[in-house]
Amino acid sequence: MKKNVEPCYYGDYLQLDKVLGAQSLQSEKYGDAAHEEMLFIIVHQVYELWFKQVLHELNAVIDTFNQSSVKDQQLTSVVHRLHRVIQIQKLMNDQIAIMETMTPQQFLSFRDYLVPASGFQSIQFKRLEISLGLKRDYRIDFDKQSFYNRLSDKDRELLEALESKPSLFELVDKWLARMPLLKMDDFDFWEYYNAAATTMLAEDKNTIESNPQLSEEERRQELKDWQSTRENFDALFDDSHYTQLREKGKFRLTHDAMLSALFIKQYSEEPIFNLPFQLITALTDIDEQLTIWRYRHAMMVQRMLGTKIGTGGSSGHQYLKRTTESNRIFLDFFNMATFLLPKSALPELPEKVRKQLGFHLK
Structure with a gap:
């Protein structure tokens, strides 16, 4: 093992003089210090430190997928890093409970001194969203229009440059699309799947x-929903129809990527699909934890401000509530359960199909 030549001391290594000296209370500039402002600052500084670590992990994952092929050893590291991101997200979500130990009146004792600062101005969080795949075109209208407002020219240029680079969503989509569609001489999975899906529907x-318990109105609504599901199934077997629905926002994954992801989830117990399935599951978990973070943040803001506007000028709770469901990234992985069939309805994979996949899943 390599060893250091000069001694390394705890405080110097962590630069604690900078970290512990970075809490400057805004309330002290106008009178007595507000006791809870220290908590408010530290919680947000910790968030920014975790954002930095999450970006560190995501950038490594993006670099891996931004290649013509991804080897199994690399995929193992990718899944490991994504699992670390998920654990960090859980910790950040739990951290909201610490903020909630502050009462609304305690927050009001220093809130007005913070105008126009806002968490909306967190450049690292914006980088995190864009890197995952939440680019400007996929945001809700208010968010899309004001995303770059109140930013310095330097920060705006940084984010706009990031918008032009491939996101993790886009790279994973291309990676999934490179998987063969399993049409061989004597085996066509999608023919089996179509027949089984038709029977199930x-x-x-x-x-x-x-169902005698349904009213006529309820029956009409359920049949309408059934027809919508039927059309979604039909689109799986019609590239042009799928593309039309995708352009309307019904799907985000490309057609080939959707079929590949669906096949991986259908046969997730197969050893060859273990890592790809873990990857899809991890990305689903990251999106879920991000949605939980938005929801808990929205609830906390409502608890602190009620219907007041945010310090940055947004509608506060209402804005955060709208972004909770709208600003989703890997929603297709959630909705894929719509297309899953019972194991008993799936055909056994021929041995030569498994062998072929071993060379093409890259």
Whole structure:
């Protein structure tokens, strides 16, 4: 093992003089210090430190996928790093409970001194969102219009440059699309799948039509929903139809990527799909934890401010509430459960299919 020549001391290594001296209370400039402002500052500084670590992990993952192929050893590291991101997200979500030990009146004792500062101005969080795949075109209208407002020219240029680079979503989409679609001489998975899906949907429709507990209005609504699901299934077998629905925002994954991801989830217990399945699951978890963070943040803001506007000029709770469901990234992985079939309805994979996948899943 390599060893250092000069001694390394705890405080110097962590630069604690800088870290512990970085809390400057705004309330002290106008009178007595507000006791809870120290908590407010430290919590947000800790968030920014964790954002930095998450970006460190995501950038490494993006670099791996930004290649023509991804080897199994690399995929192992990718999954490990994404799992670390998830644990950090859980910790950040739990940290909101610490903020909630502050009462609304305690927050009001220094809130007005913070105008126009806002968490909306966190450059690291914006970088995190863009890197994952939440670019400007996928944001809600208010967010899309004001995303770059109140930023310095330097920060605006940094984020706009990041918008032009491939996000993790885009790179994973291309990686999934490179998987073969499993049409071989004597095996066509999608032919089996289409027949099984048709049978399942017919049974679902019969259940709705024969259910005596449904009112006519409820039956009409459920049949309407069934028809929508039927159209989504049909789109899986029609590239042009799928593309039309994708342009309308029904899907975000490309057609080939959707089919590949669906196949991986259908046969997730196969050893060859273990790492790809873990990857899809990890990205789903990251999106879920991000949604939980937005939701808990929105609830905390409502608890602290009620219907007041935020210090940065946004609508506060209402704005955060709208972004909770709208600013999703890997929603297709959540909705994929719509297309999953029972294991009993799936065909056994031929041995030569497994062998072929071993060379093409890269």
